[in-house]
Amino acid sequence: MTVTAPTETSAAPVVVDQGPRPAPRGPRPPQVLLHAALVVVAVLTLLPFVWVVSGSLRSLDDIRAAPGAWLPSEVTLDNFVRLFATQGFSTYLVNSVVVAVIVVAGNIVAASAAGYALAKFDFAGKRLAFGAVMAALMVPYTATFVPQFVVTMNLGLVDTLAGIALPSIALPISIFIMRQYASAIPDELLEAARIDGAGELRIFARIFLPLAGPALATVTIMSFLAAWNNFIWPLVVAQSTSTYTLPVGLAATSQAANNVTDYGLMLAGAIVVMLPVLVLFLFLQRYFVQGVAATGLR
Amino acid sequence: MTATSTSGRPLSVQPPRRSRSSGARRRSLIAWLFLTPFLLVFLVYTAIPTVAALGFSLTDLRGTDLRNPFAVEFVGLGNYAWLFSDDRFVRDLGNTAIFVLVGVPLTMLLGFALALALNAGIRRLRGVFRTIFFAPVVTNIVAVALIWQYAFNTNGTVNEVAANLGFAGPNWLGDPNLAMPVVILLGVWRNFGTAMVLFLAGLQAVPEDVHEAAALDGAGWWRRLWHITTPLLMPTILLVSVLLTVFYLQVFDEPYLLTDGGPLGSTESVALYTYHQFGFGQFGLSSAASFVILVMVAVVSIIQFRLLRPRA
Numbered sequence: 001m002t003v004t005a006p007t008e009t010s011a012a013p014v015v016v017d018q019g020p021r022p023a024p025r026g027p028r029p030p031q032v033l034l035h036a037a038l039v040v041v042a043v044l045t046l047l048p049f050v051w052v053v054s055g056s057l058r059s060l061d062d063i064r065a066a067p068g069a070w071l072p073s074e075v076t077l078d079n080f081v082r083l084f085a086t087q088g089f090s091t092y093l094v095n096s097v098v099v100a101v102i103v104v105a106g107n108i109v110a111a112s113a114a115g116y117a118l119a120k121f122d123f124a125g126k127r128l129a130f131g132a133v134m135a136a137l138m139v140p141y142t143a144t145f146v147p148q149f150v151v152t153m154n155l156g157l158v159d160t161l162a163g164i165a166l167p168s169i170a171l172p173i174s175i176f177i178m179r180q181y182a183s184a185i186p187d188e189l190l191e192a193a194r195i196d197g198a199g200e201l202r203i204f205a206r207i208f209l210p211l212a213g214p215a216l217a218t219v220t221i222m223s224f225l226a227a228w229n230n231f232i233w234p235l236v237v238a239q240s241t242s243t244y245t246l247p248v249g250l251a252a253t254s255q256a257a258n259n260v261t262d263y264g265l266m267l268a269g270a271i272v273v274m275l276p277v278l279v280l281f282l283f284l285q286r287y288f289v290q291g292v293a294a295t296g297l298r
Numbered sequence: 299m300t301a302t303s304t305s306g307r308p309l310s311v312q313p314p315r316r317s318r319s320s321g322a323r324r325r326s327l328i329a330w331l332f333l334t335p336f337l338l339v340f341l342v343y344t345a346i347p348t349v350a351a352l353g354f355s356l357t358d359l360r361g362t363d364l365r366n367p368f369a370v371e372f373v374g375l376g377n378y379a380w381l382f383s384d385d386r387f388v389r390d391l392g393n394t395a396i397f398v399l400v401g402v403p404l405t406m407l408l409g410f411a412l413a414l415a416l417n418a419g420i421r422r423l424r425g426v427f428r429t430i431f432f433a434p435v436v437t438n439i440v441a442v443a444l445i446w447q448y449a450f451n452t453n454g455t456v457n458e459v460a461a462n463l464g465f466a467g468p469n470w471l472g473d474p475n476l477a478m479p480v481v482i483l484l485g486v487w488r489n490f491g492t493a494m495v496l497f498l499a500g501l502q503a504v505p506e507d508v509h510e511a512a513a514l515d516g517a518g519w520w521r522r523l524w525h526i527t528t529p530l531l532m533p534t535i536l537l538v539s540v541l542l543t544v545f546y547l548q549v550f551d552e553p554y555l556l557t558d559g560g561p562l563g564s565t566e567s568v569a570l571y572t573y574h575q576f577g578f579g580q581f582g583l584s585s586a587a588s589f590v591i592l593v594m595v596a597v598v599s600i601i602q603f604r605l606l607r608p609r610a
Contacts, residue, residue, distance in 0.1 A: 031420075034415050034418060034420065035420070037415065038412070038415055038416075045430055045431060045433070048442060048445045048446070048487075049433070051445060051449060052441070052445050069458070070455065070458075109335070110336055113333070113335065113336075114333050114335070114336040116332060117328075117329040117330075121325055121326075121328070121329035122322075123325060123326035123329040123330065124326050126329075129329075129330075132336075132340050133336070133340075135345070136340050136344050138599050140544075140547075140548045140588075141548075142550060142572055142588050143588040143592035143595075144343070144347035144348055144588070145347075146354060146585050147346070147350035147585070149576075151342060151343070151346065151347060151350075166339070166343070167339065167343040170336040170339045170340070204332070229436075231440055232550060232551070232573070236576075246438075247438060247439075247441075248440075250441065250444065251440050263448045266444055269441075269444075270442075271441070273438045274438050274441045274442075277436050277437070278433065278437065281429075281436045282429070285432070288435075288436055289495055292432075292435065292492055292495055
């Protein structure tokens with residue numbers, strides 16, 4: 001996964017989308033056509049979402065009778081009940097939440113400390129440290145997961161939630177977001193606290209962090225997204241159903257032969273996996289888009 | 299837009315401090331302390347594994363050897379030689395090339411077209427459209443792949459629509475010729491929102507008066523798009539193409555979840571090959587294959603840095 005670092009000079013948050021600009025004069029394609037095209041693409045984009053909701057509300061009999069139908073003949077929540085009662089999804093849900101909490105907490109502490117140090121300290125070896133962040137960004141995960149697995153095994157963390165979460169607790173993308181934000185905070189503010197005799201840790205925790213609200217929000221969202229949607233690494237580390245996260249559990253359940261026809265159940269599972277992120281996205285869209293625009297990474 | 303930092307140089311030149319050099323040393327120490335948690339994670343999960351992957355790739359390490367390291371033998375470049383004589387690996391290189399050569403342009407074109415449309419005076423529904431187009435980017439891939447699997451089933455919804463239109467739909471994911479387009483389509487669906495957001499940011503930076511002047515000179519919409527917007531957007535176009543190329547070079551989730559590389563290996567990417575060899579316990583071979591990906595990604599990243607470096 002590759003991400004690009006924000007520009008060194010622009011301390012302000014990345015300009016994402018400042019709303020419509022005044023329409024330029026001169027000939028343009030007609031607005032009606034434009035809207036029609038956008039609506040078509042939007043409908044195509046949304047189709048999978050509509051279909052997953054409708055399918056998850058259908059009973060098994062209903063699905064057997066008409067596998068390709070678009071709407072349930074009668075609405076039932078039975079699939080969701082079965083998911084949690086008999087398919088282990090309550091365990092997967094708890095595991096996903098635990099992993100996400102560890103990852104988010106780690107990023108708030110470890111990544112913001114690193115980003116702050118890179119922005120606010122001049123020190124020997126700074127280029128080296130920055131190079132490490134760049135390397136962490138650019139080395140593809142496919143290139144390292146075998147030795148990562150061996151390391152995890154030597155740490156005794158195979159098949160544990162900690163083993164799943166640890167590689168993500170200081171994401172380079174979080175470091176870049178924090179570094180960019182920290183550069184915008186005036187040095188005078190920190191200097192004043194130093195003159196008052198405050199220690200560096202205190203300045204970081206009591207002066208910088210309270211000012212860094214918006215950046216911390218972006219870091220929280222981006223690291224939650226990374227933890228929640230991560231698939232290949234939990235797939236490698238989790239070996240028993242008791243440590244499966246939701247995506248791994250969903251993939252495993254759908255591969256189980258008896259679930260091939262029972263797709264109402266699987267679509268209900270898909271909704272449980274998708275919903276938390278989509279709800280967050282609807283309410284906190286700005287942070288998602290900023291995070292992606294700042295880095296080009298999902 | 300150049301959202302890229304190209305150098306590891308210190309970011310801000312700060313005025314010399316009055317403090318003595320012991321103070322500077324102390325501050326260096328504190329800075330490294332702040333960086334310690336990140337550096338630990340970096341060492342354990344990036345630096346050491348990268349070096350180890352290179353080491354593994356030169357051995358015949360197998361899953362069963364992990365508890366018995368002395369059985370491992372050094373094979374030099376043997377794994378690499380084997381890979382490039384393996385029909386399966388060569389085929390997967392070809393598949394990966396298809397992912398890049400078809401997926402990147404499709405994703406970019408769709409993202410670019412939507413960004414242009416949203417920027418061309420759409421007012422009221424602009425936010426709604428942007429939300430809809432960006433939603434796939436944040437949606438969990440396992441869940442979406444599941445939906446696609448059922449939708450493209452022989453009895454699935456897509457074929458139901460086809461049947462209503464009067465023709466029999468194929469078994470999309472079971473046909474070696476049709477599986478790849480469906481897998482690529484999922485990749486495009488998932489990524490065009492990222493491209494769109496980056497292009498929107500780039501379009502915001504195109505100065506309005508250039509457009510106005512060209513319009514006054516009688517340049518039509520297409521001419522302005524081709525001669526003004528596109529050249530000014532070059533940095534963004536480059537950035538997006540590199541990001542997407544790096545993504546498709548490592549494509550794993552889509553083929554793994556939809557087809558597991560099948561049918562007949564027609565959708566197996568190099569990343570999936572790596573995972574399958576890992577599953578067979580062939581850690582040395584798997585590491586060699588993953589190093590081939592690393593080299594390809596590194597080459598693309600270096601090109602990116604060269605091209606995007608600000609003119610000094």
